[in-house]
Amino acid sequence: MALDRFFRRRRPQPQAGADVPDLWTKCPACKEGLYNRDLEASRFVCPKCGHHLRIDAGKRVDVLLDPGSFVQLSGHVRPTDPLHFEDTEPYVGRLARAQAKTGRPDAILTGTGTVGGVPVTLAVMDFAFSGGSMGSVVGEEISRAAEHAALHGTPFVLVAASGGARMQESALSLMQMAKTTVALEGLSARGLPYVSLLTDPTTGGVTASFATVADVILAEPGALIGFAGPRVIQQTIRQSLPEGFQRAEFLKDHGMIDDVVDRREHRAYLARLLGVLLHREVSA
Numbered sequence: 001m002a003l004d005r006f007f008r009r010r011r012p013q014p015q016a017g018a019d020v021p022d023l024w025t026k027c028p029a030c031k032e033g034l035y036n037r038d039l040e041a042s043r044f045v046c047p048k049c050g051h052h053l054r055i056d057a058g059k060r061v062d063v064l065l066d067p068g069s070f071v072q073l074s075g076h077v078r079p080t081d082p083l084h085f086e087d088t089e090p091y092v093g094r095l096a097r098a099q100a101k102t103g104r105p106d107a108i109l110t111g112t113g114t115v116g117g118v119p120v121t122l123a124v125m126d127f128a129f130s131g132g133s134m135g136s137v138v139g140e141e142i143s144r145a146a147e148h149a150a151l152h153g154t155p156f157v158l159v160a161a162s163g164g165a166r167m168q169e170s171a172l173s174l175m176q177m178a179k180t181t182v183a184l185e186g187l188s189a190r191g192l193p194y195v196s197l198l199t200d201p202t203t204g205g206v207t208a209s210f211a212t213v214a215d216v217i218l219a220e221p222g223a224l225i226g227f228a229g230p231r232v233i234q235q236t237i238r239q240s241l242p243e244g245f246q247r248a249e250f251l252k253d254h255g256m257i258d259d260v261v262d263r264r265e266h267r268a269y270l271a272r273l274l275g276v277l278l279h280r281e282v283s284a
Contacts, residue, residue, distance in 0.1 A: 017273040027051055030189050043263045052220045052263055054200060057109035057126035060159055063266055065113035065122065073121075073148060074110040074141045083170060091168040094130065102129045106137035108164070110145040112154070113178065116271025123150035124159040125200075125206070132162035134206050135169045139176025142210060143183035146194075150186035155193040155274055160211040164204015177209035183211060193277040196268065198248070198257065216273060217257045219248035225257070 009056050025034050029051035039046075043063050044053045055063070061070050085091040088265075099105060107129035112121050123145045125132045147201070149156040165173040196214035198207075201224040208227050221223060226233075226246040234241050244250050248260045261269050275282035 006260075025053070031045040033213040043266075045263050048216070050189065050221065050262075052200065052222060054127055054161070057124040057159075060124045061109065061111070061113070061122065062218045064115065064157070064270065065115060065267070067119075069113035070111050070122075071113065072109070073145060074108055074109040075105060075139050077140050078105045079137045080136055080170065081168075083168070083252070085168040085170075087168075098129045102126055102166040104129065106141070107132045108138045108141045110141050110148075112148075112152075115157070115267060115274060118271065118274045118278065118280075118282050119154045120157050120274070121151075121152070122157050122159075124133070125161045127163075127201075130166065133164065133166035133173075134162055134176055134204075135166035135173050136176065138166075139173075139179050141179045142176075142203060143282050146180070146187060147260075149192060150190050153190065153192065155195065155277065156187055157195045157197070157270065158182075158210065158214070159197045159199060160202040160206055161208040162200045162202055162204065164206060173247065174205060177205050180210040181213060184213060193274065194274065196275075197261075197266070198223055200224050203227065203229075206240075209247050213258075215277070216259075218269075219251070219257045219260050221260055221264055223246060225251055 003041060023036055025036055025039055028033055029048040030046060030049040032048045036096065042054045044051065044059065045051070051078045056077045074279060081097055104126065107126045108123065109126060110120065110123045114120065119140065123142050125138070146156055184194060193216070194209050194214045195218065196269045198211060198217065198219040200220060200222065202211055203226050207225060224246055225248060230241055230246060241248070248257065251257050252260050
């Protein structure tokens with residue numbers, strides 16, 4: 001074969017339906033192409049610019065808890081459609097699609113595990129499931145997890161990632177704001193720490209309820225945190241808003257959150273924090 005013909009040969013195309021692994025991810029911030037293996041090693045934080053990519057609930061568990069310590073509690077409660085809601089499509093159709101996408105019944109994963117050897121109860125919201133929206137199941141699972149922590153005497157750690165209350169469940173969704181807050185009072189009554197970690201984004205009714213009533217409120221760098229969107233606020237108060245006023249760093253400077261912590265430091269930071277709150281030595 002002539003050399004020029006060799007270089008003109010077309011690369012073989014994958015057959016239809018072939019499973020071709022994705023090896024690269026583009027950083028949403030700096031647009032750098034990142035090798036997935038390196039990205040996973042850096043806890044899905046861009047090594048070029050430090051941008052924290054969104055991760056699902058399963059990966060969040062791996063980041064926070066000691067390896068092999070997680071025991072799942074959630075997954076036994078499934079959402080229903082009591083209002084027979086339908087907008088552009090039936091609510092049951094949206095639920096089925098989100099369940100197929102994430103492999104979980106709803107936008108929440110709870111369980112137990114250890115952080116630096118300290119037993120904790122953990123609840124993680126999954127933004128991949130309908131934008132992490134809070135419906136009846138999310139409220140029920142968080143309440144059960146808080147009650148489990150109170151019963152077994154463990155700290156409660158919650159990772160928030162949500163667009164707010166789920167409109168398809170209307171008042172049933174809004175009721176979860178009060179329900180979860182009441183469940184968390186059991187921790188306070190027993191003197192058990194509650195630590196909330198706000199990730200991008202944490203908004204709406206989740207911000208206005210259980211996500212921001214913790215003993216210690218942490219956030220990831222650059223996380224969008226707020227109740228209403230900037231445009232709604234600006235139109236309501238009729239004033240210009242400061243640059244980045246709903247980002248984690250701005251909120252720390254103004255006292256809404258206690259610290260902004262790089263994801264790569266979460267487990268070690270949380271271990272030290274729990275040691276202080278529990279007055280005990282931990283292995284960071």
